[in-house]
Amino acid sequence: MSEKNLMQKIADSNKSVISGVDDLDIELWIKIYFLGREYRVPAGLTIMQALEYAGYFLTRSCGCRAGFCGACSTVYRIKGEYKLQFAMACQAEAMDGMYLVQLPFAPAEKRVYSLDHEEYSANTLLKYYPEIARCLSCNTCTKSCPQGIEVMDYINAALRGDYKQVAELSFDCIQCGLCAIRCPADIVHYNVAQLARRLYGKYGMPQVKNLNERATEIEEGVYQGEFDHLVALSNDELKKLYVEQQKNKEVY
Ligand code: SF4
Ligand code: SF4
Ligand code: FES
Helix, strand or coil, X not given: CCHHXXXXXXXXXXXXXXXXXXXXXXXXXEEEEECCEXXXXXXXXXXXXXXXXXXXXXXXXXXXXXXXXXCCEEEEEECCCCCCEEEECCCCECCCCEEEEECCCCCCCCCCCCHHHCCCCHHHHHHHCHHHHHCCCCCHHHHHCCCCCCHHHHHHHHHHCCHHHHHHHCCCCCCCCHHHHHCCCCCCHHHHHHHHHHHHHHHHCCCCHHHHHHHXXXXXXXXXXXXXXXXXXXXXXXXHHHHHHHHHHHHC
């Protein structure tokens, strides 16, 4: 996604739907249910916007509002349907007859490790996350993922110690936890993938000359003056600078 599209997407997703809406302008209404209560909301909103329209002020399970932070995991059932469904509230459209619950958190017990002292071998992933050996190959994790990631495949790659494949397959993970919530083997997939990506980044990826040079420059203080200048700016000056930079980017 280009920088411009990304910024536009974030700006659009943050437009308030609570204020300035006249009921007479709404052509189509739907009914949703949240914590057992019925609400009439305009059709075409995301779940998050619909809840805000219904009067909820969301400060938990709500972050970037643009599909990146993974905070807004939501469970719902459509009346008359057997299956529980899972979605990101800021991305999925609210549907008529949706019974909704937002999840306060996903299981996320991250193990403590130091990359400097770990072996670059399959044993390391198994040492910290032995539960990956219990994978039943049910593919529920893959079916749960709102990012369309082949989650089961990266867990299988983790078992083989194929760090490169785990890193590549899990690259778009937003750590929403929906895979972990549903895994019958209690695997916390995104933590496994995060450790694999970190180890691959440190030990598996080829060294990049320019990156090393830039890191050395930073350590030597080449950019310290620029950094001090930014820190000393007021909020308004920072905003102005940011807007100017965004304008310049659009030119390219
Ligand atoms: S949900 Fe759990 S057990 Fe099922 S395939 Fe995914 S990792 Fe394996
Ligand atoms: S891999 Fe799991 S945590 Fe990552 S985006 Fe997919 S469902 Fe969410
Ligand atoms: S609020 Fe960040 S992904 Fe939905």
